[in-house]
Every structure is written in C-alpha cells, then in structure tokens.
Amino acid sequence: MSKISRRKLITTGLAATAGLAGVGAxxxxxxxxGLIPPDHGGIWGLGETLTYASQRLLTRHxxxxxxxxxxxxxxxxxxxxxxxxxxxxxxxxxxxxxxRLSVNGMVARPASFSIDQIKSYxxxxxxxxxxxxEGWSYIAEWTGVPLSHVLDVVGVLPQAxxxxxxxxxxxxxxxxxxxxxxxxxxxxxxxxxxDELPVGHGGPLRLRLPRQVGYxxxxxxxxxxxxxxxxxxxxGLGSAAPEGGYAWYAGI
Amino acid sequence: xGDSAYIPSAASAVPAAAQTKTASSxxxxxxxxxxxxxxxxxxxxxVSGVExxxxxxxxxxxxxxxxxxxxxxxLPIPASRKLVPTGYGYVLPDANGWSRYLHFxxxxxxxxxxxxYAIFGLLTGHFRKNLIPGRADLxxxxxxxxxxxxxxxxxxxxxxxxxxxxxxxxxxxxxIFVLFPLVIWTGLAMSPAFVSAFPATVNVLxxxxxxxxxxxxxxxxxxxxxxVHVGMxxxxxxxxRMRAMITGRADTPSTATTxxxxxxxx
Numbered sequence: 001m002s003k004i005s006r007r008k009l010i011t012t013g014l015a016a017t018a019g020l021a022g023v024g025a026x027x028x029x030x031x032x033x034g035l036i037p038p039d040h041g042g043i044w045g046l047g048e049t050l051t052y053a054s055q056r057l058l059t060r061h062x063x064x065x066x067x068x069x070x071x072x073x074x075x076x077x078x079x080x081x082x083x084x085x086x087x088x089x090x091x092x093x094x095x096x097x098x099x100r101l102s103v104n105g106m107v108a109r110p111a112s113f114s115i116d117q118i119k120s121y122x123x124x125x126x127x128x129x130x131x132x133x134e135g136w137s138y139i140a141e142w143t144g145v146p147l148s149h150v151l152d153v154v155g156v157l158p159q160a161x162x163x164x165x166x167x168x169x170x171x172x173x174x175x176x177x178x179x180x181x182x183x184x185x186x187x188x189x190x191x192x193x194x195d196e197l198p199v200g201h202g203g204p205l206r207l208r209l210p211r212q213v214g215y216x217x218x219x220x221x222x223x224x225x226x227x228x229x230x231x232x233x234x235x236g237l238g239s240a241a242p243e244g245g246y247a248w249y250a251g252i
Numbered sequence: 253x254g255d256s257a258y259i260p261s262a263a264s265a266v267p268a269a270a271q272t273k274t275a276s277s278x279x280x281x282x283x284x285x286x287x288x289x290x291x292x293x294x295x296x297x298x299v300s301g302v303e304x305x306x307x308x309x310x311x312x313x314x315x316x317x318x319x320x321x322x323x324x325x326x327l328p329i330p331a332s333r334k335l336v337p338t339g340y341g342y343v344l345p346d347a348n349g350w351s352r353y354l355h356f357x358x359x360x361x362x363x364x365x366x367x368x369y370a371i372f373g374l375l376t377g378h379f380r381k382n383l384i385p386g387r388a389d390l391x392x393x394x395x396x397x398x399x400x401x402x403x404x405x406x407x408x409x410x411x412x413x414x415x416x417x418x419x420x421x422x423x424x425x426x427x428i429f430v431l432f433p434l435v436i437w438t439g440l441a442m443s444p445a446f447v448s449a450f451p452a453t454v455n456v457l458x459x460x461x462x463x464x465x466x467x468x469x470x471x472x473x474x475x476x477x478x479x480v481h482v483g484m485x486x487x488x489x490x491x492x493r494m495r496a497m498i499t500g501r502a503d504t505p506s507t508a509t510t511x512x513x514x515x516x517x518x
Contacts, residue, residue: 011375012282015368044350047357055445062449067315077318080335129316131444133348134333135308135464136318211445245349251445252356 026053034161034177038230038238039248052249059251060179064210067127072193073138076130078200081219082169088220091168096204101150101188105164105226108155115204118188121145121153126185128210130217133250140201142208143191148182151226159228164239165207166223174218174239175230175248176209185210188221212250215241278414278502283378286369287497293362294478296354301471303351306344307332311468315459324465359439366432382416383425389418408488413502420484427477431470438467 030036035053039045084092091099096115104110124146131137147163164175180186189208190197197203202219209216230238238248279287309327310317317323319335330340332347373379388394398418408417416424440446441454441463457463485493496502 008280008282008376011372015371019368044353044357047353047360050360051356055443058449059445062445064444064448065451065454071315073316073318073321075318075320077320129444129460131442131460132308132318133304133352135304136310137316137460138318139316211448213444245353247349247353247356252440252443 037247037249038175038236039242044247048247048249051247051252055249055251056177056179059211061183062211064128064185067129067139069127069141071139072127072141076138076140076193076201077136078198079132079214081200082172084199085168085170088168092199099204099222101205101221101224103150103154103224103226105224106157106160106228107151107226108157109153111154113150115190118145118150118205119190121149123191124184124187125191126187126210128185128208130208130210130214132214133246141193142187142189143194144187144189144208146184147186147188147207148184150188150224151181154226156226160226161228162226162230162238164225164227164230164233165218165221166225167218168220168222171240172218172220173234174207174216174241175233176212176216180209180211183209183211213252215246216250277500278496279500280376280378281500282369282372284497284500286365286372289365290362290369293358293365294474296358297362298471298475300351300355300358303332303347304355305468306330307346307348308336309338310336311465312461313458313465314461317461359436363436366428370428379425383421383428385418385421389421394418405487410503412488413492413496423477423480427474431474431477435467435470435474438463438470442467 030049030053035049035056037048037052040049099115100112101118102110102112122145123143125141125143127139127141129137129139151163160178162175162177163181164173166173176186185208187208189202189206190204192198192201192203197206202217202221205221206219207217207221225233227233230236234240235243237243241250242248305327306329309329309331310319310323311325311327312321313324319337326338329338330342330344331338332344334343373383389398395418402419437453438457440450441457442460447454447460454460454463457466492503
C-alpha cells in the first residue's frame with residue numbers, strides 16, 4: 001500500500017504543479033495577447049476569461065457558417081424593440097435620408113456617413129444565422145458593408161484595440177475587439193433578404209456579427225468609436241450588456 | 253445480492269494484505285474531491301440551465317426555430333420573455349444574465365475536473381480496477397441476476413460497500429464516457445463562434461436547434477441518473493455511503509464477507 005500511496009502522492013503532486021504552472025503561464029500569455037475580456041472582474045471572471053480566451057484563439061479567422069438560399073427562414077423573428085424615440089420617428093418620416101453614422105476615436109479621419117454613402121461602398125451579401133441567447137434563431141440573407149471597409153476609410157490607428165458601437169436607443173451600446181471588428185463577416189447591414197433592412201430588424205443600419213449571439217448585433221446604429229481602452233466607457237465593463245448582468249463576449 | 257453472485261472483476265490485482273486496511277481506502281482522495289466538485293457543478297449547471305430554458309421553453313429540429321415557426325415540442329411552463337406564446341398570463345423574471353455566466357463557468361470547472369479525473373483514472377488503473385466489469389460479470393446470467401436483484405430491491409451485500417456491482421459499473425461508465433462527452437459536445441455545437449471553427453460539430457447533429465434539443469435530452473438523462481444515483485445511495489445506507497465518499501472510510505467487511513471473495517479497492 002505504501003508504494004501505491006507514494007506513487008499517488010507523486011502523481012497528484014506533479015499534476016497539481018503542472019496545473020498551477022499552466023495557469024500561471026496562461027495568465028501571462030492572455031495578458032500579452034489581449035485575451036482578457038473587459039468584464040473579467042468579479043465572480044464570473046474565471047469562466048468569462050476562459051471562454052473568451054479559448055474562443056478568440058480558436059476563432060480569430062474562422063468564418064461563421066453560411067447557408068443556401070433555400071435555408072432562409074420564411075418567418076424571421078424580429079424580437080421586441082423599445083418604442084421608437086421622437087428622433088427616430090423624425091428620421092423615419094424622412095426615409096432615413098438624414099440618418100448618420102459618425103465614427104471617431106482612434107482614427108486618422110473622423111467622419112460621418114449617410115446611409116447612401118454607406119451603400120455606395122462595395123457591398124457584401126451573406127446568408128447567416130442570427131441566434132438569440134434565449135435559444136431561438138433564424139437564417140436570413142444580409143447585405144451591407146464590411147465594418148473593416150469603413151474602418152479603412154477613416155484610417156484606424158495601429159494602437160486601436162476595440163470598436164465601441166452605439167444605437168439610437170438610449171443605453172444601447174456594445175463593443176468588440178479588433179478580431180471581430182476586422183472580420184470579413186462583420187457587416188454594417190442595411191439590407192435583408194433582398195430588401196431594405198426592416199425597422200423591426202434594426203433598419204436602417206444594424207451591426208451583424210454572426211459569430212456572436214443576438215444582443216451583440218445592435219440595431220439602429222448611429223455611432224462608432226475606436227479605442228484602446230474600454231474603461232472610459234460607461235461603468236468600464238466594456239459595454240451595456242455586462243452592466244445589465246450579461247456577458248460582454250457572446251460567442252457562446 | 254449474495255456474495256457468491258458477485259465476482260469482483262480485478263480481484264487478482266489486489267494483494268490480500270490490502271484487505272486488512274480499513275481507513276481512508278474505499279474512495280481515493282482524488283475520486284472524492286472530483287466527485288464533489290462535479291456534483292456542485294452539476295447542480296449549478298442544472299439550475300442555470302433551467303433558467304436559460306425558461307426564456308424559450310420551445311424545441312425545434314434542424315437549423316432554426318423561433319416563436320413564429322412550428323415546434324418539435326414545447327414545455328407547458330411559463331416563460332421569462334413576454335413574446336413567447338406560452339398560454340400563461342404572466343412572465344417570469346429574466347435570469348439569463350447570471351444563468352449564462354454561471355452555466356459556462358460551471359462547465360469550465362467540471363470539464364477541467366473531468367479531465368483531471370480521467371487522467372488520474374487512466375494512470376492509476378481506477379477505471380480498470382473499479383469501473384470496468386469483469387468478463388464473468390458481463391455474462392447474461394450474471395447480468396440478469398444483478399438486474400433481478402435490483403428489481404427485487406434486495407439490500408446490497410457488505411461487499412458492495414467496498415466494490416461496485418456490475419450495473420453500477422456500467423451506469424457510471426455510461427455517464428462518464430457517453431453522457432458527459434455528449435452534453436459537452438451538444439453544448440458547444442450551440443456556440444456560433446465555436447462552430448465557425450468546427451462546423452462539423454453542429455452539422456453532424458442536424459443543425460443548431462437539433463443540438464439544443466439533444467442538449468436538453470442528454471441533460472434529462474443526466475438528471476435521471478442523478479435521481480437514481482441518490483435513490484440507490486439512500487437505499488444502500490445514506491450515511492455510510494456519504495461517509496465513504498466524504499472521508500473515504502467504509503465499514504470494515506466482516507470475515508464472512510471476505511472469506512470467499514476478494515474485494516478490491518484503490
């Protein structure tokens with residue numbers, strides 16, 4: 001028995017040492033490569049950091065699944081939105097001709113774009129799934145401009161690490177890292193299923209991010225800010241989601 | 253179950269001297285620690301899973317499904333979202349924020365715990381000695397006798413305080429090597445980012461909603477296991493079995509029990 005105990009002791013000791021060394025090395029690497037999410041503090045920090053870091057490592061360049069035209073949902077579910085603000089109603093009455101998407105922060109040329117200007121850039125169409133964290137989903141064909149194109153137009157500075165994006169709806173804003181911001185499927189979306197993007201689905205402009213669940217796909221986009229530090233936004237947790245108790249990273 | 257009915261599978265692997273040792277040897281420390289961490293995580297995953305589920309208690313097959321599409325089936329419970337047509341006149345409070353945080357955190361902890369257990373199980377021969385049934389136990393005669401004993405609710409023999417019977421072994425192996433991997437797989441197959449890197453993980457399941465429905469059924473199977481497991485522990489003697497899994501100690505087998513058979517332990 002003593003032999004077995006000793007072997008067990010050595011095995012357990014080795015495993016524990018390897019585990020601790022692994023955790024230490026992983027934390028170092030995570031810091032270095034930006035794998036720590038802004039909502040890493042608090043009791044859920046461990047799980048959030050592991051999820052974000054592992055998915056970022058696995059999915060930096062991977063493409064969300066795209067579907068065939070026959071798989072497009074006949075009845076896409078628009079989910080509920082807040083009642084439109086007066087400003088939204090005014091812009092809607094003008095067929096969104098006065099709608100603007102302003103871009104500032106760590107960019108060489110801050111700018112403000114009309115929907116028509118955005119539509120004049122090379123468009124990209126993709127058939128992807130929108131899935132809600134609640135569990136439901138639908139597939140639609142989305143048309144828009146890759147966010148990376150607009151970021152090129154304004155000239156993102158090399159130290160940029162996140163893009164923060166705001167809706168016309170009060171207190172509705174999210175942010176993504178540069179891997180998602182520059183991802184070819186991240187679209188400033190203005191069209192859906194061959195038509196204008198309906199207001200129920202976030203028209204006139206919505207950020208489509210098919211590798212993250214619904215709430216990161218903010219509707220009624222009006223403003224983007226490029227930054228290297230999320231601490232200065234809101235409560236410093238990265239976006240409105242963690243302030244409301246939801247995870248900043250929503251790839252799962 | 254009579255002593256003669258039970259023939260331990262790896263009896264020869266254990267020296268006879270081992271039988272004289274009684275303290276802290278029914279379950280090794282690593283088995284006990286990983287068991288209780290897994291139990292805690294399972295509880296957290298169950299509670300948070302139910303909370304997430306009630307935000308949309310409808311199930312579909314294939315890639316997609318939502319409030320506007322037909323269901324495969326729906327649970328007759330109220331929902332925590334007002335747009336879900338449940339037939340109830342009220343909406344439960346939204347708990348998805350902390351539930352999702354807790355679900356994924358507990359999943360990480362239980363996956364690491366499971367890996368530690370699996371590595372340990374392979375290195376120390378825990379699976380071979382304690383879980384894989386001996387060939388004699390897998391004969392139709394032995395199996396049917398064990399099933400019959402269970403169906404008659406016969407009290408377990410003293411030997412079973414020291415060694416798992418064949419149905420127990422098969423159940424534990426099924427949970428560890430079939431249900432746990434399946435529940436992790438079907439869970440990951442719902443992640444849009446994960447499947448962007450590994451699309452086959454969701455495609456072979458028939459789609460994202462199929463993965464969700466399968467995740468639900470595998471979870472149900474795990475809950476069923478939990479109920480039977482706790483029921484059997486109660487039936488076998490709750491406090492003695494709890495003591496064995498907490499402290500490692502079990503009642504010393506009487507000489508009558510040890511005379512004809514050899515019990516194994518770690």
